[in-house]
Amino acid sequence: MAYINRRKFLANTGALGFASSLGLLGNMTASRALAADTSGYKALVCVFLLGGIDHADTILPFDLASYNQLSAIRNGMFDAYGVGSGTSSRDRANLRQLFPTGDTAPLGERDFALPEQLAPLHSLFNSGEVAIVGGVGPLIQPTTRAQIDARSVPLPSRLFSHNDQQSTWQALATEGAVNGWGGRFIDAALAANPGAIDPRFSAITTGSNSVFLSGQNVRPFSVSSNGPQRVNARFNRSIISGNRDFDETRRLLFNYLRRGDLSTQNVFARDFAALQSDGIVTGNEFADAFAGATVDTMFPNTGLARQLRAVANTISIRNVVGSDRQVFFVGLGGFDSHSNQANTLPNRHAQIADAISSFRDSMMELGVWNDVTLFTASEFGRTLNDNGDGTDHGWAGHHFVAGGSVQGQRVFGSLPSSDINSAEYTRSRLIPTVSVEQYAATLGRWFGLNDSELDAALPNLANFNERDLGFMG
Numbered sequence: 001m002a003y004i005n006r007r008k009f010l011a012n013t014g015a016l017g018f019a020s021s022l023g024l025l026g027n028m029t030a031s032r033a034l035a036a037d038t039s040g041y042k043a044l045v046c047v048f049l050l051g052g053i054d055h056a057d058t059i060l061p062f063d064l065a066s067y068n069q070l071s072a073i074r075n076g077m078f079d080a081y082g083v084g085s086g087t088s089s090r091d092r093a094n095l096r097q098l099f100p101t102g103d104t105a106p107l108g109e110r111d112f113a114l115p116e117q118l119a120p121l122h123s124l125f126n127s128g129e130v131a132i133v134g135g136v137g138p139l140i141q142p143t144t145r146a147q148i149d150a151r152s153v154p155l156p157s158r159l160f161s162h163n164d165q166q167s168t169w170q171a172l173a174t175e176g177a178v179n180g181w182g183g184r185f186i187d188a189a190l191a192a193n194p195g196a197i198d199p200r201f202s203a204i205t206t207g208s209n210s211v212f213l214s215g216q217n218v219r220p221f222s223v224s225s226n227g228p229q230r231v232n233a234r235f236n237r238s239i240i241s242g243n244r245d246f247d248e249t250r251r252l253l254f255n256y257l258r259r260g261d262l263s264t265q266n267v268f269a270r271d272f273a274a275l276q277s278d279g280i281v282t283g284n285e286f287a288d289a290f291a292g293a294t295v296d297t298m299f300p301n302t303g304l305a306r307q308l309r310a311v312a313n314t315i316s317i318r319n320v321v322g323s324d325r326q327v328f329f330v331g332l333g334g335f336d337s338h339s340n341q342a343n344t345l346p347n348r349h350a351q352i353a354d355a356i357s358s359f360r361d362s363m364m365e366l367g368v369w370n371d372v373t374l375f376t377a378s379e380f381g382r383t384l385n386d387n388g389d390g391t392d393h394g395w396a397g398h399h400f401v402a403g404g405s406v407q408g409q410r411v412f413g414s415l416p417s418s419d420i421n422s423a424e425y426t427r428s429r430l431i432p433t434v435s436v437e438q439y440a441a442t443l444g445r446w447f448g449l450n451d452s453e454l455d456a457a458l459p460n461l462a463n464f465n466e467r468d469l470g471f472m473g
Contacts, residue, residue: 051335128408137396137432165379170212183215370404
């Protein structure tokens with residue numbers, strides 16, 4: 001007979017879309033130092049690009065020698081794009097050159113550019129509101145090609161696996177991890193100032209439940225891209241079908257779920273009853289607040305834009321729901337471009353750029369652009385060489401960070417050469433020069449965490465000398 005652990009049961013039931021953080025605050029200890037700076041309002045918005053975005057087709061070499069080198073390595077890809085026609089988005093003349101300020105060492109005496117579909121991000125880069133962080137990926141410690149070849153350095157588990165690397169990026173462990181660094185950041189802020197943060201509305205996802213947002217004391221709260229629904233509205237004919245007494249059935253079921261049976265002697269049943277009852281109240285409380293959302297900025301009618309509009313509307317009611325620290329998770333799929341990349345990636349690029357640009361405008365409308373930081377993430381980059389008209393799973397990639405407090409129009413980390421034989425690559429895969437944990441720590445410090453809290457949230461951070469990459473003000 002298999003016995004179920006109650007703690008695990010509570011964690012699993014907390015992943016239900018309508019569940020809340022009831023009972024989880026008991027894990028907090030009064031002895032913890034109130035160290036995190038939770039003054040004012042701050043929010044992090046993770047835009048996860050599912051499938052592994054091709055970094056070399058997102059930030060392209062622009063100096064002639066490097067561009068020609070990439071063209072030779074990716075001959076099939078460039079042909080698929082119609083490069084040489086004069087009208088291709090990958091023709092060198094049609095790229096948007098980057099002119100970074102500050103330390104240009106990451107460029108390595110080379111020039112880089114964005115494709116025209118990312119023109120809105122190019123504009124935000126030029127206005128100092130977007131930074132680029134190059135060569136980011138999972139690492140246990142600083143790693144070189146020579147160490148990889150000599151097998152003298154530990155590597156993250158299950159590299160190049162979609163599920164495992166999505167989990168590693170979000171939770172710093174392979175699939176099966178139970179909490180992520182976004183949730184841990186909220187845990188730290190909540191421990192420092194529980195009166196200023198409502199754990200029910202501090203970790204919000206617009207899709208399926210994300211391990212990134214799960215902590216010891218918080219669970220993801222799900223909001224659809226079209227906004228929240230009252231729980232009683234969900235019991236419709238698609239769930240209770242063929243019943244002529246539908247309305248009465250729905251009423252009785254809703255009342256039963258809302259009431260719960262807290263008197264039962266079965267501890268599991270009592271826990272579940274408490275969770276479902278509180279979850280319904282929480283969902284309806286949020287729906288009431290969301291009805292007063294005040295964002296007027298227009299967003300494109302795309303999946304990512306609708307999600308970011310929901311985030312913007314949620315931020316607009318931050319004072320109503322009472323959370324001075326929030327972490328959001330949104331996602332866009334379609335980046336696993338083993339083939340047909342020339343027809344799929346430009347569309348995804350346009351979605352990313354247009355959605356982020358509209359989100360920026362909405363934050364300006366609300367007057368909180370300095371208090372909100374959006375960043376991209378993806379389970380891995382792609383191989384430098386193509387496989388015809390696509391690419392294979394890589395390792396490191398490049399990412400964008402946007403916000404009013406970002407040290408914009410700058411490049412951090414490193415942007416590699418287009419020399420496939422360079423020590424920057426292993427089997428055509430870019431070796432990270434920036435770990436996910438360094439990337440996260442820079443965001444976490446801006447969010448208000450101190451060194452000890454960052455070390456607790458990011459277990460391998462102590463292995464790296466550079467804890468703050470400098471892209472946040």
